[in-house]
Amino acid sequence: MSRIEELTRNLVAPAIEKNNFELVDVEYKKEGNNWYLRVYIDKEGGVSLDDCQIISEYLSEKLDEVDPIENSYILEVSSPGIDRPLKTQRDFDKFKGSLVEVSLYQPIDKKKKYEGELVGLINDKVVITDNGERKEFDINDISLVKPVIKF
Missing domain, CATH: 2.30.30.180 (Ribosome maturation factor RimP, C-terminal domain)
Known part of the structure; x- marks a missing residue:
């Protein structure tokens, strides 16, 4: 796990806990010319667009405060999907x-x-x-x- 992925996990943890979500995974990687910071969340009954927005806004604010990423990146928050990889x-x-x-x-x-x-x-x-x-x-x-x- 990269330093950015670990920091992101720590930054988002309070919002995940407050909203009774599960943090499934965090990945930071380059695809083509763009860097992506992806946060996958889940909850009982599935994740809605509003759930993703709550975490995205919270995390975006925290990342702006800490500013740990030098290059530009795209933040994505989503459900892991029904065919999500099993990791934990x-x-x-x-x-x-x-x-x-x-x-x-x-x-x-x-x-x-x-x-x-x-x-x-x-x-x-x-x-x-x-x-x-x-x-x-x-x-x-x-x-x-x-x-x-x-x-």
Whole structure:
């Protein structure tokens, strides 16, 4: 986590707590010619545009006070979406029993993607069951874990 991402987490924490939101993630990265500071929030029942505006206005004011970012950037506050990556223990607990896709950096048994029901994050291993077969993946070998959305 970069210094800016950590500072942003600390700055936004009071507003997140006050509004009973969950801070899902913060990312600061360059895309094309622009830098983006993205804050992903969630709450029971989902996030509205008004919720995003509350956090955006609060955080924008705090960032202006501290002025920690030298270059220009675009601040975005949004919901993580229904196919959000699972990153924290809380995420893995919340999606336990759901169908997930596990993407690996390197293939195991000639496969880089696995799909199955999430058992959980146990001792730094993501555990799924696929057709009754238990599979465990070391968290350091995983590039992404996300829910599978089927329509």
